[in-house]
Amino acid sequence: MTDRNEPPLTPPDEPQDRPLNEPPNEPLFQPPKEPQDRPLHQPPHEPLLSIQDLRVDITGRDRTVHALDGVSLDVAPGETLGVVGESGSGKTMTALSVLGLLPPGGAITGGRVLFAGRDLAAAPAPVLQDVRGAGVGMVFQDPLTSLNPTMTIGTQVAEPLLLHRPGTGRRKARARAEEMLRLVGMPQPAERMKAYPHQLSGGMRQRVAIAMALVCEPRLLIADEPTTALDVTTQAQILELVDDLRRRLGMAMILVTHDLGVIAHRVDRVAVMYAGTVVEEGDVRDLFARPRHRYTEALFAALPERAAGDGTDLRTIPGLPPSLTVRPAGCRFAPRCAFATATCHEREPELSDDELRGGAHRFACFHPVPYGDDAPETARVSPPPARTTEPGGALLELDGVTKEFPLPGGPFARRRGTVSAVGGVRLTVRKGETYGLVGESGCGKTTLGRIVAGLEEPTSGTVRFDGRDLAGLSRAERRAHRRRVQLMFQDSTAAMDPRMRVADILREPLVIQRVGGRADQERLIAELLDAVGLPRGAVRRYPHEFSGGQRQRLGLARALALSPDLVVADEPVSALDVSVQAQILNLMRDLQRERGLTYLFVSHDLAVIRHLADTVGVMYLGKLVESGPAARVYARPLHPYTRGLLDTVHTPDPEAAAGAGRTPLTGETPSAARPPSGCRFRTRCPLAQDVCAAVEPPVTTPNGAGHQVACHFPLAAPRLASAV
Numbered sequence: 001m002t003d004r005n006e007p008p009l010t011p012p013d014e015p016q017d018r019p020l021n022e023p024p025n026e027p028l029f030q031p032p033k034e035p036q037d038r039p040l041h042q043p044p045h046e047p048l049l050s051i052q053d054l055r056v057d058i059t060g061r062d063r064t065v066h067a068l069d070g071v072s073l074d075v076a077p078g079e080t081l082g083v084v085g086e087s088g089s090g091k092t093m094t095a096l097s098v099l100g101l102l103p104p105g106g107a108i109t110g111g112r113v114l115f116a117g118r119d120l121a122a123a124p125a126p127v128l129q130d131v132r133g134a135g136v137g138m139v140f141q142d143p144l145t146s147l148n149p150t151m152t153i154g155t156q157v158a159e160p161l162l163l164h165r166p167g168t169g170r171r172k173a174r175a176r177a178e179e180m181l182r183l184v185g186m187p188q189p190a191e192r193m194k195a196y197p198h199q200l201s202g203g204m205r206q207r208v209a210i211a212m213a214l215v216c217e218p219r220l221l222i223a224d225e226p227t228t229a230l231d232v233t234t235q236a237q238i239l240e241l242v243d244d245l246r247r248r249l250g251m252a253m254i255l256v257t258h259d260l261g262v263i264a265h266r267v268d269r270v271a272v273m274y275a276g277t278v279v280e281e282g283d284v285r286d287l288f289a290r291p292r293h294r295y296t297e298a299l300f301a302a303l304p305e306r307a308a309g310d311g312t313d314l315r316t317i318p319g320l321p322p323s324l325t326v327r328p329a330g331c332r333f334a335p336r337c338a339f340a341t342a343t344c345h346e347r348e349p350e351l352s353d354d355e356l357r358g359g360a361h362r363f364a365c366f367h368p369v370p371y372g373d374d375a376p377e378t379a380r381v382s383p384p385p386a387r388t389t390e391p392g393g394a395l396l397e398l399d400g401v402t403k404e405f406p407l408p409g410g411p412f413a414r415r416r417g418t419v420s421a422v423g424g425v426r427l428t429v430r431k432g433e434t435y436g437l438v439g440e441s442g443c444g445k446t447t448l449g450r451i452v453a454g455l456e457e458p459t460s461g462t463v464r465f466d467g468r469d470l471a472g473l474s475r476a477e478r479r480a481h482r483r484r485v486q487l488m489f490q491d492s493t494a495a496m497d498p499r500m501r502v503a504d505i506l507r508e509p510l511v512i513q514r515v516g517g518r519a520d521q522e523r524l525i526a527e528l529l530d531a532v533g534l535p536r537g538a539v540r541r542y543p544h545e546f547s548g549g550q551r552q553r554l555g556l557a558r559a560l561a562l563s564p565d566l567v568v569a570d571e572p573v574s575a576l577d578v579s580v581q582a583q584i585l586n587l588m589r590d591l592q593r594e595r596g597l598t599y600l601f602v603s604h605d606l607a608v609i610r611h612l613a614d615t616v617g618v619m620y621l622g623k624l625v626e627s628g629p630a631a632r633v634y635a636r637p638l639h640p641y642t643r644g645l646l647d648t649v650h651t652p653d654p655e656a657a658a659g660a661g662r663t664p665l666t667g668e669t670p671s672a673a674r675p676p677s678g679c680r681f682r683t684r685c686p687l688a689q690d691v692c693a694a695v696e697p698p699v700t701t702p703n704g705a706g707h708q709v710a711c712h713f714p715l716a717a718p719r720l721a722s723a724v
Contacts, residue, residue, distance in 0.1 A: 046117070047074040047075055047076050047077075047114075048075055048076060048077045048115070048116060048219060048220060048252050049073075049074065049075040049098065049113075049114065049115050049116075049220055049252065049254075050073075050074050050075075050112075050113075050114040051071055051072060051073045051074070051094070051097075051098070051111070051112075051113055051114075052072055052111050052112045052113075052114065053070050053071070053072055053110060053111040053112070054068050054070070054071040054072070054094070054097060054108065054110070054111035054112070054113060054121070055068055055069055055070060055071075055108070055109045055110035055111050056068040056093055056097055056102065056106060056107070056108055056109065057106070057107060057109045058102075058103060058105050058106045058107075059105045059106075059107070060105055063325050064325065065324045065325055066276060066324050066325070066327055067090055067093045067106070067276055067324060068090050068093055068094060068097065068276045068277075069275075069276040069277055069324075069327060070111070070277055071090065071094055071111070071273075071276070071277060071278055072111075072278065072351070073094070073271055073278065073281070075220065075252045075253075075254060076252065077219070077250070077252055078250055078251070078252055079252050079253075079268050079269065080246070080252070080253045080254075080255060080266065080267045080268050080269075081252075081253070081254050081255070081267060081268070081269050081270075081271060082254075082255045082256075082257070082262075082263040082266070082267035082269070082270045082271070082284065083095070083254060083255070083256045083257075083270075083271050083273060084257065084258060084260060084263055084270060084271070084272055084273070084299070085258070085272055085273035085274055085299075085577075086258070086274070086299075086321055086577045086578075086579050086580070087258070087547065087548060087549075087576075087577050087580065088275075088321055088324075088547070089273040089274050089275060089276070089321070090273050090275070090276040090277070091224075091256045091273055092141075092224055092225075092256060093106075093276075094256075094273070095138070095222045095224050095254060095256050097113060097121075098113055098115070098120065098136060098222060098254075099120075099128065099131065099132050099136055099138060099222075100120065100123075100125075100128045101138075108121045115131065115135065115136065115220070116135070116219070130164070133160040133163065133164055133213075133216050133218065134160070134164040134216045134218060135218055135219055135220065136218050136219070136220045136221075136222060137212075137213030137214055137216070137218035137220070137221045137222070138213055138221070138222045138223075138224065139206075139209050139210055139213045139221070139222070139223045139224065139226045139242075140209065140224055141224050141225035141226070141228055143197075143202070143205035143206045143208065143209040144197060144198075144202075144205055146209060147197040147205060147208065147209065148197075149196065149197055149198060150196075151196075152193065152194055152195065152196060153181070153192055153193055153194075153195050153196070153197070153200070153208050154174055154177050154178065154192075154193030154194065156208070156212060157177035157180055157181060157193075157208065157211050157212050157215055158170070158173040158174050158176065158177040158215075159212075160212060160215050160216050161173040161176055161177070161215055161216060164216050165216070174193070176215065177193065177211070177215065178190060178193055180211040180214065180215045181193065181207070181208070181211050183211075183245065184207045184208075184210050184211045184214075184241055184245070185207060185237065185241055186204065186207050186208070186211070187204075187668060192204070192208075201441065201442065202230060202234070202441060203230055203234035203237070203238065203441070206226060206227070206230065206234075206238055207238070207241070209226075210226075210238070210241065210242060210245075214245055214249070217249055218251065219251060219252065220251060220252045220253070220254070221242070221246065221251050221252070221253045221254075222253070222254045222256070223242065223253065223254070223255050223256065224256045225256060225257055225258070226238060226239075226242070226255075226257075227239060227257075227259070227262065228257070228258075228259070228574070228575060230441070230604075231439075231440045231441045231604035232440075232604060232605075232606065232645060232648045232649050233440050233644075233645070233648050233664075233665045234440065234441065235262070235650075236648045236650070236664060236665075239262060239266055239650075243266065255267055258576075258577035258578060259650070260299065260300070260303060260578060260652040261305070261607075261649065261650035261651055261652045262650050263284065263652075264284065264288055264650065264651065264652050264653055264654045264656075265650050265651075265654065265656075266650075267284050268283070268284060269281065269282065269283055269284060270282065270283075270284050270287050270288075272287075272293065272295065272296045272299070274295050274321070274332055274333055275321055275322050275324060275332035275333070276324055276332075277332065277351075277364070278351060278364075279293045279295055279296070279332075279333065279351070279363065279364050279365070280292060280293040280295075280296050280361075280362065280363040280364070280365075281351070281361070281362045281363075282354075282360060282361035282362065282363075283360060283361070284654050285654045285655065286360070286361055287361065288300075288652070288653065288654050288655075289654075289655070290369070290371065291369055292354060292361065292363040292365060292368040292369050292371075293333075293363045293364065293365045293368060293369070294333065294337050294338075294339055294365060294367065294368070294369065295317075295333045295337075296363075297369050298315070298317045298336075298579070299317075299578055299579060300652070301315040302314055302315050302316060302317065302578050302579050302581075302582040303578055303607070303652055304581075304582075304585070304605075304607040304608050304610065304611040304612075305607045305651060305652055306652070307611050313585075313586040313589060313590075314582040314585055314586055314611065315582065316579065316582045316583050316586060317336055317579045317582075318336055319335055319336040320336075320547075322335065328348075329345070329346060329347075329348070330343075330344050330345040330346050330347055330348055331344045331345070331347075331348060331349055331364075331365070331366065332348075337367075339367040340367070341366070341367070343366055344366055344367070347366075348364075349364040349365055349366050350364055351363070351364040352364070391430035391431060391432045391433035391614060392430055392431035392432055393430060393431060394428050394429070394430055394431075394467075395429055395430060395431040395465065395466055395565060395566060395598050396428070396429040396452060396463075396464070396465055396566060396598075396600070397427075397428050397429075397462075397463075397464040397465075398425050398426060398427050398428075398448075398452075398461065398462070398463055398464075399426055399461055399462040399464070400424050400425075400426060400460065400461040400462065401422055401424070401425045401426075401448070401451060401458045401460075401461035401462070401463060402420070402422055402423055402424055402425075402458060402459045402460045402461055402622075403421045403422040403444075403447055403448075403451060403456060403458055403459050404418040404419065404420055404421065404459045405418060405419045405421055406418050406419075407419060407673060417673055417674075418673070419672045419673050420621075420622050420672050420673075420675055421444045421447040421622055421672060422444045422447055422448050422451070422458070422622045423444075423621075423622035423623050423675070423680075424461070424623070425444075425448060425461075425619075425622075425623070425624045426624065426699075427617055427624060427627060429566070429598060429600060429615075430598070430615075431565075431596070431598055432592070432596055432597075432598055433598060433599075433614040433615060434592070434598075434599040434601055434612050434613045434614050434615075435598075435599065435600050435601065435613065435614070435615045435616075435617065436601045436603065436609035436612065436613030436615070436616045436617070436630065437449070437600065437601065437602045437603070437616075437617050437619060438603060438604060438606060438609050438616065438617070438618055438619070438645070439604070439618060439619035439620055439645075440604065440620070440645075440669055441604065442621075442669060442672065443619040443620050443621055443622065443669075444619055444621070444622040444623075444672075445570075445602045445619055446570055446571075446602060448602075448619070449487070449568045449570050449600060449602050450487075450568075451463065452485065452566070452568055452600060453485050453486070453487040453568045454470070454478070454481070454482055454485060455487070465481065465484070465485070465566075466484075466565070479513075482513075483513055483562040483563075483564065484564050484565045484566065485564055485565070485566045485567075485568065486558075486559040486560070486561075486562060486564040486566075486567050486568070487559065487567075487568045487570065488555050488556055488559045488567055488568065488569040488570065488572050489555060489570055489572075490570050490571035490572065490574060490575075491575075492543075492548070492551035492552045492554065492555040493543060493544075493548075493551060495555060496543040496551070496554070496555075497543075498542060498543055498544060499542075500542070500543075501539065501540060501541065501542055502538050502539045502540070502541055502542075502543070502554060503522075503525060503539035503540070505543070505554070505558060506525045506528060506529075506539075506554075506557060506558055506561055507521050507525060509558065509561045509562055510524065510525075510561055510562070513562055515562065524561065525539060525561075526539075528557040528560060528561060529557060531557070531560065531591060532553040532554070532556050532557045532560075532587060532591075533553060533583075533587060534550065534553055534554070534557070538550075538554075547580075548575060548576055548580065549576055549580035549583060549584060552572055552573070552576065552580075552584055553584070553587070555572070556572070556584070556587065556588065556591075560591065560595075563595070564597075565597070565598060566597075566598045566599075566600065567597055567598070567599050567600070568599075568600045568602070569588070569599055569600070569601045569602065570602045571602055571603055571604070572584065572588075572601075573585060573603075573605070573608060574603065574604070574605065581608070585608065585611065585612055588612070589612065599612075601613060606634075606645060606646060606649050607649070609630070610630060610634050613630045614629070614630060615627065615628065615629060615630060615706075616628065616629075616630045616633045616634070618633070618639065618641065618642045618645070620641050620669075620680060620681050621669060621670065621672060621675055621680040621681070622672060622675070622680070623680055623710065624710070625639045625641055625642070625681065625709065625710050625711065626638055626639040626641075626642045626707075626708065626709045626710070626711075627706075627707075627708050628703075628705070628706050628707030628708060629705065629706060629707065632703065632705060632707045633707065634646065636703065637715060638702060638703065638707065638709035638711065638714040638715050639681075639709050639710070639711050639714065639715070640663075640681070640685050640686065640687055640711070640713075640715060641665070641681050641684075641685070643663060643715060644663060644664060644665035644684075645665065647662035647663050647664045647665075648664040648665050663686065665684065666684065667683065667684040669684075670683055676693070677693055677694070678691075678692050678693045678694055678695055678696055678697070679692040679693075679696065679697050679710075679711070679712065687713045689712070689713070691712055692712055695712075696710075697710045697711050697712045698710070700714065702714050702716075
């Protein structure tokens with residue numbers, strides 16, 4: 001057996017300093033000294049946090065947005081509450097309101113926020129300053145923007161201790177910060193103390209954010225989309241880490257996310273929000289098994305995991321969430337609900353107890369999903385037909401493609417090595433198919449996509465498009481070739497010039513490629529907006545005036561402007577909630593049927609890839625370790641890494657056994673600057689032997705039918721029924 005020296009993911013059982021689950025020597029959170037103040041320590045039967053009829057308005061120059069309109073939630077000591085809903089439903093605003101971190105123009109206009117008996121909604125700034133970090137910790141969605149780029153990691157983690165424990169010296173605070181980094185699974189914590197945020201990966205930055213939030217041992221942790229942009233293995237590690245620390249510290253937690261799979265396995269209760277209100281709340285198992293509100297039912301129906309799996313489109317929620325500038329007279333979901341009646345449009349339903357379940361489940365709906373209904377009525381609508389044509393011949397062929405990036409050297413050396421981003425990839429994408437490329441962050445998916453799109457030159461190997469080697473193209477031929485391959489970026493906001501209107505953004509590629517005159521270009525732009533489901537009046541607006549889903553539609557429109565044969569879609573739906581994600585995926589499939597498009601779809605969401613892709617390629621540390629028909633790869637993976645990825649996924653089913661027959665991935669991915677010899681996965685593989693270190697694994701087809709694997713010991717046992 002080869003030696004594996006990867007750092008452990010779990011913190012040591014016996015830290016050198018005082019364990020964080022023991023009471024501190026000094027109080028971490030002290031209320032102000034006024035005699036009329038209530039003590040913060042309440043009897044165990046009272047909720048630690050009680051949000052009562054909370055109302056928040058955000059006032060701008062020309063309008064007022066009613067962001068929250070009567071939100072009521074309780075969190076008991078030690079409990080985890082999950083908050084879900086579409087973008088703009090009020091999830092994050094509720095979390096920010098607890099700590100008084102409202103955006104400019106925002107104000108609490110009604111209700112109370114009771115934390116351990118103290119009303120934070122009416123508390124002065126000094127009290128809120130004491131609560132933040134010491135009483136309530138918060139992990140923000142994007143750790144890169146929440147960390148100070150000019151301060152080292154050690155300084156930032158130690159800062160809350162110096163603020164909330166005045167008697168703590170700098171040396172003791174830094175020692176405590178290093179211990180906290182060790183507890184959150186940070187490799188080489190002493191070295192990372194000296195690093196800056198930009199020098200860490202996304203997963204490491206999130207660990208730093210968690211360490212900062214927990215270093216003062218708060219009684220409540222608010223995690224706002226803490227794993228949205230992370231791959232499945234890093235996501236699982238972060239969530240397991242938070243769960244472990246929550247249990248050890250006895251904390252309560254509010255987990256805000258649009259990932260229903262995470263909610264299913266990581267929370268005790270769920271609150272579903274829509275348009276600034278709570279529409280349903282209950283025990284996680286009960287709510288997932290028997291949702292009562294029609295909006296909750298529609299969210300579940302839009303999940304890729306609950307699709308038929310036969311190539312048909314996903315269920316979507318028609319329309320858009322309502323504008324929050326005007327309070328509607330009736331149910332906020334009525335304009336999008338197939339079961340709405342006149343009563344729903346005239347009167348707002350109250351959030352009341354479900355009498356059939358003893359009051360443990362609350363919902364606000366005049367026409368709830370019938371109790372005991374095994375086939376929800378909204379799921380009986382006939383979906384659009386599946387694709388009837390089969391993929392054609394090879395459109396894109398990669399043969400031994402590698403890409404190495406030089407590392408900068410010191411003052412006396414030109415460079416000190418290279419990063420092996422892509423290492424000898426061979427794959428074929430057929431005309432009209434969707435090829436899904438999956439793997440952890442840093443495995444080379446995006447780099448490979450940029451090579452295909454012509455934004456990067458391969459270090460070695462051959463890229464053939466429609467039978468022609470791209471290396472032999474002249475400058476004019478390469479310019480013409482770029483019309484046939486377009487890229488759809490992950491971050492649609494960053495991919496568009498904020499100073500340009502939509503008309504100019506969509507016209508730009510037409511002007512560069514000299515497509516038609518002004519009138520022809522305007523006609524094409526109007527047709528593009530029609531194709532992606534946006535109004536033609538959108539041409540006069542700027543990118544920031546659109547929602548995330550609408551901006552992604554604009555990104556797709558720009559990619560289609562030149563009528564390409566191949567679209568490289570790099571994580572196009574990773575930051576979208578489930579309902580908008582379903583709309584974008586259905587749109588991409590519809591356009592593929594209509595225009596004969598071919599997709600190279602890069603993603604870390606295995607459920608999305610399973611639903612959309614005809615063929616799947618699994619990458620690890622620059623290598624393609626498995627590829628084949630999507631149905632075969634998911635039903636019977638041959639590589640231990642593929643099986644580990646599938647077993648790490650959070651399925652949206654609280655009843656699914658978390659451990660039975662599943663082998664989630666563990667360990668950290670090695671550095672691409674110093675990849676392991678032989679099989680690059682051997683340092684994390686439970687089946688690794690000496691031959692794995694000595695010889696690179698051959699590519700074989702044990703199952704036939706184009707299902708290939710690069711492994712010395714491919715798996716033979718079939719997958720369990722719990723697969724994604």
